[in-house]
Amino acid sequence: MPGSVDHLMSLRSVVSLFAVMIVLAVGGGVVLHDMYSAADGQAAAPDPAPVPVERDPEDRPGRREVRLSADAARHPERDAVRRVLQTYFDAINERDFDLWRSVVTSERLGTTEEDQWIEDFRSTRDGDMFVHRIEPARDDRLRVLVSFTSTQDVEDAPATLPEPCIHWWLALPLAAAGDGDGWRVDAVSPGTPPLYEAC
Structure with missing residues (x-):
């Protein structure tokens, strides 16, 4: 034993x-x-996502410039991605449907009526836009993981979160422009809902 x-x-x-x-x-x-x-110059592990910037109410929604994480800044399409997203958010902030139309795909445009778009964003202001990652997606597309803050009248906020200030996290699909001029924001597939919380 x-x-x-x-x-x-x-x-x-x-x-x-x-x-x-x-x-x-x-x-x-x-x-x-x-x-x-x-x-070898390859991308290391992605940077941790920053905590949303908490600002005084009078300073919301924050900076109007699209910024990139160190991980996103290593992507070869970083400048083109930043440009298209900057125009996309500028169009919303300026209520400029024609400008918005210039940076979205025909598929995205096909699901959006101008009158409804203007109604949806009538009081919206976006800020603190931050690109966390730029990833390859199917059919030579890109998937951009982005966060931002929006302010809006409570009646224009999502019905599930009627708040005047919201932090958003979403994956935006980008498709190559038909004229070879950069990228366009594509229609978001139904299975990828955004995440959001009150400021």
């Missing part, structure tokens, strides 16, 4: 040592992968 106990204890020791070696090997591999990826 004592021999069996000793054998069991030594077996546990071997298993424990083996488990530690696996953890160290995997951890070391991850560290080395990150080091070599950074040395």
